[in-house]
Amino acid sequence: MFIRFFYTLKEVGIPVTPTSFLTLQKALQKDLILSIDDFYTCARSILIKSERYFDLYDQVFAFYFEGIPLPENDGFEVDEIAQAMLDEWLKNPKQLADALGVNESELKKLTPEELIEYFKERLKDQKGQHHGGKKWIGTGGTSPVGHSGHHPGGMRVGGESRNKSAVKVANERRYKDYSTTGPLTEANMGEALKRLRNMVPVGPKDKINIDETIKETMRNGGEIELLFDRSLKDRLKIVLVIDNGGWSMDPYISMVQTLFDYSKSQFKEIKTYFFHNTIYDYVWEDPARHRKPYKVDDFLKVDPDTRFIVVGDASMAPYELMAQDGSIHMSERSGKPSLERLKFINETFPNSVWLNPVSERMWGYTHSIMAISQIFSMYELSLDGLEKAVETLMKKN
Amino acid sequence: MTDLKNPDNHFSGANKYVLDSELASIVNISMALEMPLLLKGEPGTGKTMLAYAISESLGMPLIVLNVKSSMKLIEALYQYDTLTRLNDSRFGDSTRDVSNIEEYIKMGKIGQAFAAEKRVVLLIDEIDKADTDFQDDMLDVLDQMQFDIIETDKVVTAKQRPVMIITSNAKKDLSDPFLGRCNFHHIAFPDPKMMRKIISVHFPEIDKKLAEGAIDAFFTLRNIEGIEKKPATRELINWIRALDADPDFHAKDIIKGKIPYLGVLFKKSPDYQRAKDTASRRSIF
Numbered sequence: 259m260f261i262r263f264f265y266t267l268k269e270v271g272i273p274v275t276p277t278s279f280l281t282l283q284k285a286l287q288k289d290l291i292l293s294i295d296d297f298y299t300c301a302r303s304i305l306i307k308s309e310r311y312f313d314l315y316d317q318v319f320a321f322y323f324e325g326i327p328l329p330e331n332d333g334f335e336v337d338e339i340a341q342a343m344l345d346e347w348l349k350n351p352k353q354l355a356d357a358l359g360v361n362e363s364e365l366k367k368l369t370p371e372e373l374i375e376y377f378k379e380r381l382k383d384q385k386g387q388h389h390g391g392k393k394w395i396g397t398g399g400t401s402p403v404g405h406s407g408h409h410p411g412g413m414r415v416g417g418e419s420r421n422k423s424a425v426k427v428a429n430e431r432r433y434k435d436y437s438t439t440g441p442l443t444e445a446n447m448g449e450a451l452k453r454l455r456n457m458v459p460v461g462p463k464d465k466i467n468i469d470e471t472i473k474e475t476m477r478n479g480g481e482i483e484l485l486f487d488r489s490l491k492d493r494l495k496i497v498l499v500i501d502n503g504g505w506s507m508d509p510y511i512s513m514v515q516t517l518f519d520y521s522k523s524q525f526k527e528i529k530t531y532f533f534h535n536t537i538y539d540y541v542w543e544d545p546a547r548h549r550k551p552y553k554v555d556d557f558l559k560v561d562p563d564t565r566f567i568v569v570g571d572a573s574m575a576p577y578e579l580m581a582q583d584g585s586i587h588m589s590e591r592s593g594k595p596s597l598e599r600l601k602f603i604n605e606t607f608p609n610s611v612w613l614n615p616v617s618e619r620m621w622g623y624t625h626s627i628m629a630i631s632q633i634f635s636m637y638e639l640s641l642d643g644l645e646k647a648v649e650t651l652m653k654k655n
Numbered sequence: 656m657t658d659l660k661n662p663d664n665h666f667s668g669a670n671k672y673v674l675d676s677e678l679a680s681i682v683n684i685s686m687a688l689e690m691p692l693l694l695k696g697e698p699g700t701g702k703t704m705l706a707y708a709i710s711e712s713l714g715m716p717l718i719v720l721n722v723k724s725s726m727k728l729i730e731a732l733y734q735y736d737t738l739t740r741l742n743d744s745r746f747g748d749s750t751r752d753v754s755n756i757e758e759y760i761k762m763g764k765i766g767q768a769f770a771a772e773k774r775v776v777l778l779i780d781e782i783d784k785a786d787t788d789f790q791d792d793m794l795d796v797l798d799q800m801q802f803d804i805i806e807t808d809k810v811v812t813a814k815q816r817p818v819m820i821i822t823s824n825a826k827k828d829l830s831d832p833f834l835g836r837c838n839f840h841h842i843a844f845p846d847p848k849m850m851r852k853i854i855s856v857h858f859p860e861i862d863k864k865l866a867e868g869a870i871d872a873f874f875t876l877r878n879i880e881g882i883e884k885k886p887a888t889r890e891l892i893n894w895i896r897a898l899d900a901d902p903d904f905h906a907k908d909i910i911k912g913k914i915p916y917l918g919v920l921f922k923k924s925p926d927y928q929r930a931k932d933t934a935s936r937r938s939i940f
Contacts, residue, residue: 273831275831275835277835278835281688281690284688285684285687285688288687288688290683290684290687290688291684295680296680299677299680299681300680300681300684302839302840303681303684303685303692303838303839303840304684304688304838304839306839307693307831307834307835307837307839308834308839308841309695309696309841312841466737466738468737480745482741482742482745520787549880549881550881550883
């Protein structure tokens with residue numbers, strides 16, 4: 259019973275398992291569920307294993323039992339695309355203005371908020387898919403915006419991208435083939451974890467070594483001699499700072515987080531912060547980089563023995579790194595160029611590395627990568643790179 | 656199977672625990688299906704208290720396993736006390752029989768719950784603290800409701816399936832196979848209405864105005880932007896106790912924006928400062 263309900267849950271993306279569905283059947287059979295309210299709570303507690311899906315569950319429940327249509331997630335995607343366009347605009351106003359077919363100086367009069375609104379309007383103008391036309395976002399046309407098109411200075415929306423600093427990919431994120439894009443993939447996660455294990459354990463000598471104790475006791479003629487080993491508790495503290503700003507970083511964020519999450523028990527403490535492109539005065543504790551800012555100056559308070567790991571593609575316009583007010587976010591302009599900030603961090607934490615998902619061969623082509631790799635020891639986010647990075651992190655000073 | 660109609664086996668709240676009906680039915684169905692119930696939610700939403708409440712209202716003994724970060728599952732099952740045995744064999748002055756290994760096997764919390772004559776409530780508190788191995792190892796034990804004592808080659812089987820409550824504070828999900836064996840519930844932070852009920856259960860005699868004002872102020876303070884550790888129910892209860900005990904404090908002070916003992920609510924210094932600033936700003940208006 260309720261098989262269609264089960265499949266609807268699966269379709270909207272909730273990980274439900276057949277086993278739990280059978281458990282629900284068992285509960286139904288035992289007459290434990292007597293009303294629709296019972297069904298609501300019981301089915302939820304049996305089928306849904308994370309509060310993140312509670313909202314989706316509610317929607318599906320309302321859809322299945324009361325026929326309320328499932329909402330479409332248009333709003334969110336339009337927001338994301340508009341944000342991407344704003345980033346683009348800040349990097350290269352002329353190109354985007356040309357692409358939209360409007361005067362650059364007109365757009366310049368708008369504040370960022372107004373710009374976002376404007377972009378949204380334009381996006382909403384375009385109803386449905388648009389392929390092969392001349393006007394707006396779609397595929398295979400001559401329009402400057404869209405993918406697989408011909409316009410030379412075009413901006414890509416969706417599709418595959420190579421030169422990541424100029425291109426924003428904003429389409430069908432869920433179907434991205436993660437496994438082929440990155441040097442480090444889900445498949446070799448286990449191997450990557452092994453690399454991290456080399457972050458050697460140091461702990462108090464509080465674990466009794468029974469074999470050695472027996473041996474020594476025998477040698478002592480029965481006089482008990484207790485021998486202790488260092489317990490396998492790693493006392494390393496890790497600060498992980500992740501660039502979650504651009505689409506280019508998308509496939510790697512969750513991977514890096516999973517990587518460190520799984521090895522969490524090995525470390526004393528892992529703190530994760532986020533930034534966009536490069537670090538200015540603040541990094542953020544929340545992935546949205548909005549609610550919980552953390553002052554970069556406050557890193558001084560952190561134990562300098564902490565291992566500081568930055569994950570980012572380090573690809574950006576040079577001025578973002580060098581200029582005194584390089585940040586594309588007004589509120590973080592304090593007059594110190596990002597380059598100085600990075601130097602400060604590197605000096606604060608003698609053991610720091612930068613992991614870059616961009617393949618090492620390509621580093622020479624991007625100015626900002628070269629500049630940052632002169633400050634941080636930079637390694638490719640691959641198994642080899644990870645191994646070398648761990649080596650650097652564990653080096654005695 | 657547990658009979659739901661039998662009032663002895665039906666959980667409907669306890670003396671000092673305010674239960675919403677949703678949670679009650681989830682607890683009851685988990686007991687009936689004999690599945691562990693995994694509870695998540697902000698600290699202070701009463702995850703741990705629920706186990707105490709179940710044990711109190713159903714008259715079952717409660718066994719608490721506080722999970723620690725370095726804990727291995729074996730410690731929760733049983734411990735073979737080699738050191739004592741070694742010591743006994745050396746001095747020979749104890750009453751224990753050194754040649755009998757069983758004398759040196761001590762049951763851990765899960766072991767105790769299995770060995771108990773009566774059905775017990777087993778609370779596994781903050782399971783996320785231990786590493787994933789702990790959870791994975793526990794799967795077998797949960798499934799079979801039995802484990803081996805390697806030293807004596809004996810199998811300990813649960814006489815009665817304990818009522819298992821597992822709590823987790825983690826943002827990160829537990830492993831999928833583990834989740835598959837549990838029922839899940841996320842306890843939301845109580846809304847003001849619920850909070851009033853909770854307070855009146857804890858302080859039946861309290862001045863209405865004081866409770867009302869304190870709860871209002873509490874929710875306002877909780878909503879201050881950027882607070883790192885939000886005060887929870889536990890803090891509110893302690894705070895009201897403090898306010899109640901202070902003879903110089905009057906309920907109308909809170910309405911005027913005078914909020915004493917902020918340290919009871921906010922335990923981190925930046926939070927405290929921020930709350931203090933906000934509170935004093937309020938009093939100007």
